[in-house]
Amino acid sequence: MTVGPSCAPRPAGRGASESAPPDAVRAARRRALRRTRTTGGTLLLDMGGVVIPTLFESTAVPGFPAGPTGTDEDYRSVERGESQERDYWARLVARRPDIDIGALWRECSYVRGEVLGLVERLAGRVRVVAFTNDMAHWFGDDWPARFPAVARFDGVLEAAKLGVLKPDPAAFRAAADALAEDPGRCLFVDDLAANLDGARAAGMAAELFEVTDPAGSVARVARALGLPPDEPRRRRVWSP
Numbered sequence: 001m002t003v004g005p006s007c008a009p010r011p012a013g014r015g016a017s018e019s020a021p022p023d024a025v026r027a028a029r030r031r032a033l034r035r036t037r038t039t040g041g042t043l044l045l046d047m048g049g050v051v052i053p054t055l056f057e058s059t060a061v062p063g064f065p066a067g068p069t070g071t072d073e074d075y076r077s078v079e080r081g082e083s084q085e086r087d088y089w090a091r092l093v094a095r096r097p098d099i100d101i102g103a104l105w106r107e108c109s110y111v112r113g114e115v116l117g118l119v120e121r122l123a124g125r126v127r128v129v130a131f132t133n134d135m136a137h138w139f140g141d142d143w144p145a146r147f148p149a150v151a152r153f154d155g156v157l158e159a160a161k162l163g164v165l166k167p168d169p170a171a172f173r174a175a176a177d178a179l180a181e182d183p184g185r186c187l188f189v190d191d192l193a194a195n196l197d198g199a200r201a202a203g204m205a206a207e208l209f210e211v212t213d214p215a216g217s218v219a220r221v222a223r224a225l226g227l228p229p230d231e232p233r234r235r236r237v238w239s240p
Contacts, residue, residue: 007108008060040126041185043225044175044199046166047132048085049191050209051115052145052147057211058108062142063100065092068191081167081194086137104137113147113217119152127154131175131188132162155179165232166190167198176202188219 045051052058066072068079074091078084091102110190119128136144137160144150159165162174166224177185183203190196195208207224209217 006059006061006104008058010058010110011113011114020089024228035087039105041187042073042129042179042181043122043221044100044129044157044186044188046190046192046195046209047130047135047187049211050112050189051130051150052109052111052192054211055101055108058110061104063096064099079192079194081192081197084133084165086134089099102138106146107215109147111147112214114214116149116152118218118222119149121222123152123226126225127177127179127181129153129155129179131157131166133160134158139203158189166193167194169198169201172199172202172204176204187221189217206211 013086018102020222048054052068055067066077067075073090074083078085078088091100093099122128130150136158137148143158155198157175157178159171159175162178164171164174166172172183172186172188176186177214186199186204187194188199188204188206189209190206191211193208196208199206205224207217207221209221211217
């Protein structure tokens with residue numbers, strides 16, 4: 001018998017509202033982008049770990065592994081790029097067949113308020129794209145519909161559908177090609193250092209998102225984009 005979803009309490013004050021109609025939000029962002037296209041570049045955000053919390057943060061299953069939040073040697077291999085996250089979860093299921101990883105992802109996932117706030121502040125200044133390896137593996141092909149806030153982004157890319165997974169530098173080159181963007185005009189954000197190495201090898205700038213400090217991580221990304229916290233509406237933005 002498998003354990004049903006057991007989710008940790010969600011942080012209070014999750015930030016930006018997700019209630020605006022997706023088409024209206026997307027249209028507004030695109031209009032703003034057309035007005036400021038020459039100033040920006042592209043911000044690529046990993047989904048699991050950056051846009052949505054890791055399961056290590058969002059679940060409350062007794063005995064769940066620590067991942068990046070503590071001692072977890074198996075997860076260290078993922079951080080070093082020696083193993084894919086999907087394989088890590090498969091090994092966990094082999095050890096703990098009572099845990100339904102897919103159900104946990106589907107029931108416990110939500111968009112970080114800190115990230116939503118950043119996306120709102122960047123509207124029209126920088127193109128914002130979600131760049132995931134294979135969200136469809138856990139959520140199905142219609143996974144963006146599960147997260148209305150993704151409508152605030154200017155695009156969604158899945159490395160699995162591009163034919164090569166992060167951290168391979170070819171995945172980042174394929175993403176840039178799909179966006180018709182120069183890699184040198186891209187800033188990539190991920191919670192896995194190995195993926196950052198792949199992005200840099202492809203010519204992108206990269207920033208680490210520390211899941212133990214979401215607010216601090218978002219602040220670092222904002223500074224990299226030229227949007228200091230004390231001047232959220234400053235017109236100068238990150239320029240490659």
